[in-house]
Every structure is written in structure tokens, then in C-alpha cells.
Amino acid sequence: MAVVETRKLTKVFKRGNVGAVNNVDLESREGEFLVLLGPSGSGKTTLLRMIAGLEEPTSGDILIGGRLVNDLTPRERGIAMVFQSYALYPHLSVFNNIVFPLKAQGVPKERRQKQAEWAASLLGIQHLFARKPRELSGGERQRVALARAIVREPSLFLLDEPLSNLDAKLRASAREELEQFQERIGTTTIYVTHDQVEAMAMGDRVVVMSQGVVRQIGTPADVYDEPADTFVATFLGSPPMNILPFEETLVGFRPEHFLPVGVSERPGASVSYSYHIDHSEYLGAELVLYGVMVGGAFDGMKAISRVPSTHAAGLTDGSTHTFWVGASDVKFFDRVTSKRTTASRLPS
Ligand code: ATP
DSSP states (O other), X not given: OOOEEEEEEEXXXXXXXXXXXEEEEXXXXXXXXXXXXXXXXXXXXXXXXXXXXXXXXXXXXXXXXXXXXTTSOTGGGTEEEEOSSOOOOTTSXXXXXXXXXXXXXXXXXXXXXXXXXXXXXXXXXXXXXXXXXXXXXXXXXXXXHHHHHHTTOOSEEEXXXXXXXXXXXXXXXXXXXXXXXXXXXXXXXXXXXXXXXXXXXXXXXXXXXETTEEEEEEOHHHHHHSOSBHHXXXXXXXXXXXXXXXXXXXXXXXXXXXXXXXXSOOSSOEEEXXXXXXXXXXXXXXXXXXXXXXXXXTTTOEEEEEEEGGGOTTOOTTOEEEEEEEGGGOEEEETTTOBEEOOOOOOO
């Protein structure tokens, strides 16, 4: 097991360009499931590949278990990696796929057998040993790839969108399985995804990245409830947080906190607004409303609301209602830097 640390880690692919990864300071915790989350091109894969030793940093340091590993090969770093396209060897049986890395290392046969059985039992795939990859479902292939990654008992697990080839239903069950598996083996894991649901569900902590820079590191609740800037605020959550300009600040509140008067009002101060519904989307459990604020500080500005279907009676397109938001659910951001600021006056 190991802790990973990056210090001012930077990768510039083309001279003169801004870094694909820019001065990233990161420190995992022992046994932690750390998720790198960000949109396409934000530098997640490049960061992971530098930690793995597959990409040479332009500058900065990487430490694993307190040891500087910049000059070590991937194998010397004691890392296992599973990629988006976890190519299994098609001509080898599941068993031989799993023991392949051990064979390459010259591990004796008996030990290989033992390790394969251990890895396969963790993932519940012993019964598949004799099959070829083409005879497996997507989820089973996924598990074989994981088994192949853990047979060497790596000190660190690096996963790059390993679930992205699975369909939605399988993805959800594979997600849960992977989470439980990581807990069982207790190996520090760094997991790359652009899927916020995956990040929130699996991560002990989430590292939100954009344009090569870390915007925020925190627990799923930290990054969702207390976003450090408007990027994090709008990247997490679907539909995103409403961000409305007011004087020197940007005022943010999530659609699920912007509700018709009478719906589960929270204790404490709140502020109400007149809200005109332009159109709505019925999503079964909830109704998503797209509308415009009427009068007051936000007159004419667009806002989104997410109302539980059980409270959606009368919220028809073209109607106007009084909506409220709890003061503690309103976040303020600096209009220039887009970073969080301390509460200013709550506009009404
Ligand atoms: P995705 O989710 O699409 O995989 P990502 O967040 O993993 O995106 P990276 O793949 O790390 O992003 O890419 C970060 C930036 O670096 C992108 O602008 C990309 O075009 C650039 N980049 C990545 N690899 C190379 C390369 N080998 N040569 C030049 N530029 C590269």
C-alpha cells in the first residue's frame, strides 16, 4: 500500500503551449479511493500516466510511499494500471490472461496458480478460468482485467475510465462491485473519469480538474455542497447550479434547492422570488423547470428548478409561482475570479 504525492507536476506537450497538466500538487491518503474528475482534455489521463511512469513529466516530482520515483520504470514503481480498453489476450484463456504478468516476471508456477486463485476469488470469476475472452460478457472481461492487474499485489492501483465500455446498467453494478473490491483489498486507488455520478458514488475524495489545473480536492459532499469556484459548481450537478449575477458577486443555488413555496422549507432564513415557468421536463421522479425570474434583483434572468414529482401539481408551462431558496443553500462567487467569497447580502 502506498501514498502518492505529486509536487508541482507539469506536462507540456508542445513547447510554448500551456501545460496539459499544470503545477499539480496532490496527495493521496493510505488506502484511499481518489477520483480524478474533469471534462475531456482536462489532463486527467496525462496526470495518471505520469504517476504510472508512462509519460515523462516536463517538471515536478512524483513520490510513491515517500520515495521519489521520477526515474523509475513503471514496473519498478509497483503499480498496476487498468485502461479504458483493457485489452485481454484473445488467444489465451482467462487463467493465462490473469497469470500473464507473473509469468513475465518469472514467478514460479505454483505461486502463479495461488495468486490467480486469490485474485479470481476476490472477483468471483474462478469458474471462468478455462474460457477465452470472446466467451465472456463485458462485465466478466472487466473483472478478468482487474484480476490481471491485482495478481502482482501492486502497491497502487491506477484506473483510467475502466467502466466506460459497459452499458448503463452493467456500469452501475460494476461500479458497486469495484468499490467493494477496492475496500476489500485496501489498495490506494486513483481513478480517472469524466462521469460525475461515478466520481461522487465511488470517491473517498474527488479531485476536480479543468485545463490541466486542480480546481478543488474534497469529499463528494465538499465539492458538491461547497464548490470552490463556479467551474466546480456548474460541472457537478445536473442540471447545473444556477449562477446569477448580482452587483460584485455571482449568486449560486442548486435547482433542487429552488422550490415552490410550501415544499419542504428548511429551517432558517430563506428568500423568495416570483418565477415564471417557460417549459418543463417530466423525468418520472422529478420535474425539471426552465423559467425566468420576475421582478426583484434577478428580474428577467433564467433559472432552473428541480421539483419532486410529488410536489409538481399546478406547475404548468406559462404559469408564475412564488419559489424560495434557503439562505444556507445560496453560495456567493467573485464576479472577476469566479472563486467563492464569503456571504454578501442575499438579494431579493
Ligand atoms: P479525456 O477524458 O478526453 O481522456 P483527459 O482529461 O484525460 O481527457 P488528457 O488526455 O490528459 O485529458 O489530455 C490533456 C491535454 O493534453 C489535451 O489538450 C490533449 O489534447 C493533450 N495531449 C494529450 N496527450 C497528448 C500527446 N501525446 N501529444 C500532444 N498533446 C497531448
